[in-house]
Amino acid sequence: MPENCLRRTSGPSLSLEATQKPDRFVEVLIVGGGPAGSAAAITLARAGIEAVVIDKAEFPRDKICGDGLTTGALRLLEELGLLPESVESWQDAQDCWVRSPSGTTRLFELPRTGGTFAAIATRKDLDQALLNLARKEGAEVLDGHALVAAHEDSRGITAEVENLGVIRANWVIGADGMWSPLRKHLGVSTQGYLGEWHAFRQYISGVGPVAAKDLFISFEADLLPGYFWSFPLPGGRANIGFGIQRDGVRKTKEMKALWLDLLDRPHIRAILGPDFVPEEPHRAWPIPARVDNMVPTTQRALFVGDAVAACDVMTGEGIAQALVTGLRAAEAIRDHGRSSNAAQQYANALKLELVADHRMSKLLVKGLSSVSGADRAVRIAGASAWTRRNFGRWLFEDYPRALIATPRRWGRGVITQPGAYASR
Known part of the structure; x- marks a missing residue:
């Protein structure tokens, strides 16, 4: 890991002592109620694992975003069970x-x-619908409560939460954004980071x-x-x-x-x-778009979405990446319980599913950085009906950015699979 990518802060707040008696014990505490946190909560709740979501904001709330939903995001939303009609602004x-x-x-x-290959929905509506689904599945959502401090040991994390007291969790999923307070409290924040x-x-x-x-x-x-x-x-x-x-x-x-x-x-x-x-x-x-240069876990914390800088460095899209990281973090805990192997499984999943595509996107960004390069890209992509059709699907993450460079993903139907919500 390059030294300038990760700098340790002073650690947890002095207001939280390592020996402080918790007011409550939970299996998994999720810090952040956006798509990544909701995806994790839904997945854990369906597996019968206690999941508690906290967020400093009260929902519904606006979230600055382009609001675009790629094919990749749509398939993940369908997998989670989100119904388009539950999102008021869906188009x-x-x-x-x-x-x-x-x-x-x-x-x-x-x-x-x-099926559907692209859609738009405001984050205010989408995030609320996902949290509603998490509640329906059995997760507990406590919005309007910020993380104040956190202390980690080899068996779990003790967190101080605004107006809720001290919560002890076996695992904490950090879905709390680019400037993740959880990262800061655990001493693994990236100082001075302003995003790509x-x-x-x-x-x-x-x-x-x-x-x-x-x-x-x-x-x-x-x-x-x-x-x-x-x-x-x-x-x-x-x-x-x-x-x-x-x-x-x-x-x-x-x-x-x-x-x-x-x-x-x-x-x-x-x-x-x-x-x-x-x-x-x-x-x-x-x-934030540097998933290949971020520490994804600590002993008992898994970072997802913007907290692991998972956005696409070429388009800035981050909803699909938030959903997949939330899913994989929850699946790792589901598969390994309290074992530390969950952190390794999650880190491996990020490498397999995001890092190769991220590095391919970085190469493509270089090609789009000049007028001649961008002109050439649009001209080649629009050269024929076949290129137009497949460029559109590739742009909207119907198949992986680095598909051609990752033979393990090759398989029958990989570029002909239907979109999401095909039964609508």
């Missing part, structure tokens, strides 16, 4: 327009039959017909390898935004001015329509 998408820096625009059609990307989001209403139903991605020359997006939501609304890589050249403080400039560009206004209205102030957030 399926079938067409994605991609524009190159030079202005070439290509339509990438996702399959019309065999920075993104900007705003909800708008009154959009034009294209933005009301289709996905739109534009590789702008001054954003590369980042891009502008517009993702449709019900009722003539859309989630719009852009992401830039933290490269030391572009300053995040300049993003507000850049945002106003983007919205005034003719090709973007043509997609959004002449009458769109901002619903709220724009908001910005960092995107």
Whole structure:
């Protein structure tokens, strides 16, 4: 592990003594109620394992995100048993327009039959629906309670929780975001870490017909390898935004001015329509994407989602990664109980399922970092009906980023499998 990737902090808060008597004992404490935490809670509860979720926020709450659901995310949501109709803002998408820096625009059609390959849902609605499902399965959800301190030993973790006292858990799953308080309290936080990307989001209403139903991605020359997006939501609304890589050249403080400039560009206004209205102030957030350089576990803690920096370094997408890490962490505990082997199983699962794709995405980002590279990528992807169809499915994680480089994943039907919710 490179020394600059992980620096130990001063450890647990002095307010929590190692010998302090707990007010409650639980099997698994999950810190964070987003998709990663909910996926873990649902999986554990179904296995008959006590799972308690805490989160400092009270749900429903907004979460800054692009709100896009890839095929990979959709299949995981279906596996968890989430019904699309339980998510108020859910909207399926079938067409994605991609524009190159030079202005070439290509339509990438996702399959019309065999299930859903892309959808959009606000995180406010999606996260609430997942927590509701966790409750239904038997997990306990205690929102509005922050983690205050934590102390770890070889047998478990003692956690101080706001207004709940001291909880002793055999395992703790850290689903508490990029600046994970659990990591900090256990002394394994990454000091000064600001993420690989920075993104900007705003909800708008009154959009034009294209933005009301289709996905739109534009590789702008001054954003590369980042891009502008517009993702449709019900009722003539859309989630719009852009992401830039933290490269030391572009300053995040300049993003507000850049945002106003983007919205005034003719090709973007043509997609959004002449009458769109901002619903709220724009908001910005960092995107952690360094899963290959993060410590995924301690003795009794497993870190998932943004807490293990699992986002896709090419697109910034993180919902599928959050879900799969939450699932695998829960499965490791299910398979090994209180044995320390659970931590090793989870670490191995991350390597098998995420690290190869992450490294492939890093290579692809280099190719998208120049105007000529991004132009070439859009031109090649849009060259034929076959390339358009398969690029669309690959972009939306219908199959793994590094499929061609990981023969262990090759198998019959790997690129022809149906989408999610095929029985709808």
